[in-house]
Amino acid sequence: MANSQPRPAVLLLNFGEPTGTDPSAVARFLERIFLANARLEPHMDAAAARARSRELARRRTPGLIEVYETIGGSPLHAQAQAQAKALDRALRARGHPVRVTVGMQFTEPSIEEALRRLRETGAEAVVALPVYPLCGPSTTVAALDEVEEALERIGWRPEVRGVTGWHRHPRYARLRADAIRRAAGEAGWSVTDAEVRLVFSAHGTPLRYIEAGSRYVEYVEEWCATQARALDLDMWTLGYQNHTNRGIEWTPPDIETALERLRGVGRVLVDPVSFMHEQSETLMELDVDLARHADALGLEFRRVGVPHDDGAFAEVLADLALAALGLDVPALPPGTSCRCRPGTEVCFNGEPLA
Numbered sequence: 317m318a319n320s321q322p323r324p325a326v327l328l329l330n331f332g333e334p335t336g337t338d339p340s341a342v343a344r345f346l347e348r349i350f351l352a353n354a355r356l357e358p359h360m361d362a363a364a365a366r367a368r369s370r371e372l373a374r375r376r377t378p379g380l381i382e383v384y385e386t387i388g389g390s391p392l393h394a395q396a397q398a399q400a401k402a403l404d405r406a407l408r409a410r411g412h413p414v415r416v417t418v419g420m421q422f423t424e425p426s427i428e429e430a431l432r433r434l435r436e437t438g439a440e441a442v443v444a445l446p447v448y449p450l451c452g453p454s455t456t457v458a459a460l461d462e463v464e465e466a467l468e469r470i471g472w473r474p475e476v477r478g479v480t481g482w483h484r485h486p487r488y489a490r491l492r493a494d495a496i497r498r499a500a501g502e503a504g505w506s507v508t509d510a511e512v513r514l515v516f517s518a519h520g521t522p523l524r525y526i527e528a529g530s531r532y533v534e535y536v537e538e539w540c541a542t543q544a545r546a547l548d549l550d551m552w553t554l555g556y557q558n559h560t561n562r563g564i565e566w567t568p569p570d571i572e573t574a575l576e577r578l579r580g581v582g583r584v585l586v587d588p589v590s591f592m593h594e595q596s597e598t599l600m601e602l603d604v605d606l607a608r609h610a611d612a613l614g615l616e617f618r619r620v621g622v623p624h625d626d627g628a629f630a631e632v633l634a635d636l637a638l639a640a641l642g643l644d645v646p647a648l649p650p651g652t653s654c655r656c657r658p659g660t661e662v663c664f665n666g667e668p669l670a
Contacts, residue, residue: 322440322475325415326407326637327430328400329446329459332420333390333595337381341423346373346380348422353454356522356562372561380596387599393423395593395624399447402630403637410634415439421459428466434474441475443640445633447592449488450518450539451481451665452532453525457657477640480654481665483539485635487647491628493546496587499620505583507547513581514549515574516540517602519590520558520566531656533567535665539589553578557590557601571602572609584610587620592629594622636662 334341350369354360360368384390396418404416415437419430434442444463448455460478467473482488496514500507507514518536526533537554544552555574558566569577575584586606588598602619610617623629639645640662652666 321641323438324441324443324641325417325434325437325439326403326443326445327427327434327463328396328403328416328418328633329427329444329448329463330392330396330418330420330593331448331455331595332423333392334384334423335393336389337384339377339381342380342384343373343377345422346376350561352421352458353522356524356564376561383596383600386604387596390595390599392593392595393420396420396447398625399592399630399633402625402627403633406630406634407637410638412638414637419463421455421462426466427459427462428469431463431466431472432470435470435472439474441477441641443477443479443637445479445636445640447633448590449483449592450532450535450590451483451656451663452519452521453528453530453656454521456480460657460660477642477662478657478660479636479640479662480657480660481535481652481663482632482636483535484649484664485632485647486649487628487635488632489542489546491623491626491632492587492589493543495623495626496543496547496585496620499587499618500585503583503585503618505585505618507549507585509583511581512583512585513551513553513578514544514547515553515555515571515584515586516543517571517586517588517590517606518554518556518567519597520556520570522562523565523567526567531665536589543587543589553584557597571606575606575610575613575615578613578615581615583616583618585618585620588622591622593624598622 347369350372354365400416400418407414417430419427446456446459505512521532553574555571556567558570607617635645649664654660654663654666
């Protein structure tokens, strides 16, 4: 970095998950999620929203503890830290020794804690980079909003340079397509075989967010179509992993229904498109729950592993960080004006720049 530029740091933003089965940690994690999404049940004041979040967390905690017991705890935290180290190495290899740290939306280290640490290092600019492939209101947008709110709480005013929609990065598209090919090859399958159906599984979102203007479903469908073209596929299936704790409508079709609708197919290869870490949604909801559902339907089941430790992904993150710092990165598609979070420095999903 030029000496005249503010000293930068990179903050990788993640959802977070408890690493173990401690009931208080699991309950706290859930309560934070429910409270962050309290607007899904309008007309409640702050006290009522907190009480409702505690009640929802109380109901869900025993079941989620069982999930973590089954999968041996969530590896998300360890994988996120490994990605930060890989990004650090990638940036240094390009001649940019930049401090990289991780902040979680709903577990520790929190985004606020991560920002406090960066302030102590003397950072003057922060690249806020959500590790969510597909921009959504409760993930990418909420994480970036929390950065601003946390900075306000701690009274720090660094220059913040955000990243939102990055699923159109060509290198990212290639590494995900390569992961699908590897998984099919390991199973001895071909994704172009009529007996095999590639099933994209996306994390669902409440329809109220879509009705309020979120383009998440648009991004999911675009992504799946792009990947299918890269794999020379005419037929593919999309389903959503939906959570119905509040009894409100989520994105259809749910992944179980998507499998039930298949005809003339004996094998399914499931790719979890919304994740860049292995976590409960992949290790339990897909590897255990959906695999059982597929077996009951007479379908042979395989899943594409999340390529969280692919060296190419560190390069993707490095491209995004350097672009946010204003450097020319030829590998990237043209920048756009962000529609999900106007003013964000790096976005490929928005309106063409004038």
